[in-house]
Amino acid sequence: MRLTMYTDFSLRVLIYLGTKGTEEKATVQEISDIYGISKNHLTKVAHELGKMGLIETTRGRGGGIRLNVAPEMINVGELVRKTEDDFHLVECFNSESNSCILSPACRLKGALREALAAYFTVLDGYTIADFIVNKDELSDILFGRPL
Numbered sequence: 760m761r762l763t764m765y766t767d768f769s770l771r772v773l774i775y776l777g778t779k780g781t782e783e784k785a786t787v788q789e790i791s792d793i794y795g796i797s798k799n800h801l802t803k804v805a806h807e808l809g810k811m812g813l814i815e816t817t818r819g820r821g822g823g824i825r826l827n828v829a830p831e832m833i834n835v836g837e838l839v840r841k842t843e844d845d846f847h848l849v850e851c852f853n854s855e856s857n858s859c860i861l862s863p864a865c866r867l868k869g870a871l872r873e874a875l876a877a878y879f880t881v882l883d884g885y886t887i888a889d890f891i892v893n894k895d896e897l898s899d900i901l902f903g904r905p906l
Contacts, residue, residue, distance in 0.1 A: 766842040768796060768804045770835070776814060777830040777891040778898055784823030793901055811841060830891055836883035846875055
């Protein structure tokens with residue numbers, strides 16, 4: 760299972776904002792510079808996270824982004840489901856384009872469905888708060904200072 764860059768960037772933005780704290784704003788440029796990733800990509804990510812209600816976005820002078828909900832309320836499995844396009848691990852998972860001749864008798868797809876369910880069971884057990892329990896260490900890496 761592999762996550763898209765979009766989901767990876769979404770998680771990184773939320774971890775960054777969670778480390779920064781719910782009251783302090785950040786800019787997309789700031790996050791882009793810290794992670795060394797495209798500002799354009801992050802702008803799209805921030806826009807979508809804002810539409811999901813996970814972050815608050817403020818435009819203009821003094822604007823920026825910050826968490827709109829507590830980190831412990833952001834479920835990672837739910838976020839991944841919302842940010843990934845599909846979970847078609849193999850061709851037969853997509854009934855519209857499946858042309859595999861083994862589909863009627865294949866047992867592999869059952870095992871892969873079970874693996875995908877286990878994947879989400881694990882992710883559903885985590886929130887962003889679980890990934891920022893080491894705030895001092897993260898803060899030192901991200902901001903060059905402990906909180």
